[in-house]
Amino acid sequence: MYIAQTLRKKNIAEYTLYMWQIEDLIRAYGCSLSRIKKEYISKFGYNDEQIDEVTDWYGNLIRMINEEGCRESGHLQINKVVVQQLIDLHNQLLDSSEFPFYRSEYYKVLPYIVELRHKGADKGQNEIETCFDALYGVMMLRLQKKTISPNTEHAVKEITTFVGMLNDYYFKDKNGELFKEQD
Incomplete structure (x- = not known):
């Protein structure tokens, strides 16, 4: 929970990957809050208040996973x-x-995306996904x-650079610094 809050404010790409990992962690524990609390949360040395907060956070995610039909696979709507x-x-x-540098980086990464799709990635999926x-x-x-x-x-290094650029632009956009009105 605390990591997710920090990443959401500082690195949306890492936040997304972290949340996907949390989804898989919840699935690995059979979507059982009691197991997650006993076998996972208890290992972090949280105080009682923190344990309650983190347990509530996982409980909400488990509820969403169940309501959204993501017990086996897929991603939560929030993600x-x-x-x-x-x-x-x-x-x-x-x-x-x-944004010519972004476009240039995109075309540099595009062959890797095409190759990933050729090797079995979902062809109907967006390139960012x-x-x-x-x-x-x-x-x-x-x-x-x-x-x-x-x-x-090498491919992951290039993709990381590209996603990093997108991440930086995301926060500039959120701060109103990206698409400014021109005179």
Whole structure:
């Protein structure tokens, strides 16, 4: 909960990946709040008030997972909204002539996106979602201490740079600094 709050304010891309990880963590515990509290939350050394807050947060996420039919897979609506905001911003940036560096980085990453789709990624998925899926997949492989090929490492490095640019533009947009009215 505390990590999510911090990331939401500072790095929307990392926030998204973190929340996807939380969704998977909840699924790994069988969507059981009592198990999460006993086997996971208890390991962090929180005080009683913090334990109650974190338990409530997980309880709300579990409720949403159940209500939204995400017990087996998929993402919560709250996370889909963030990704959609990033997709909308991505499209605005590409449509504008004011962001040539972003457009250049996009075309640099596009072959990796095409390759990911060729290797089995959802072809109907937006390119930004494909980028996030790639980053999440590699993050999971690293957590499992699995080998990542040099080609994949290079692709992920490029995708990370691209998503980082989008992340920076996201916060500029939220602060009203991106698409300023011109005289």
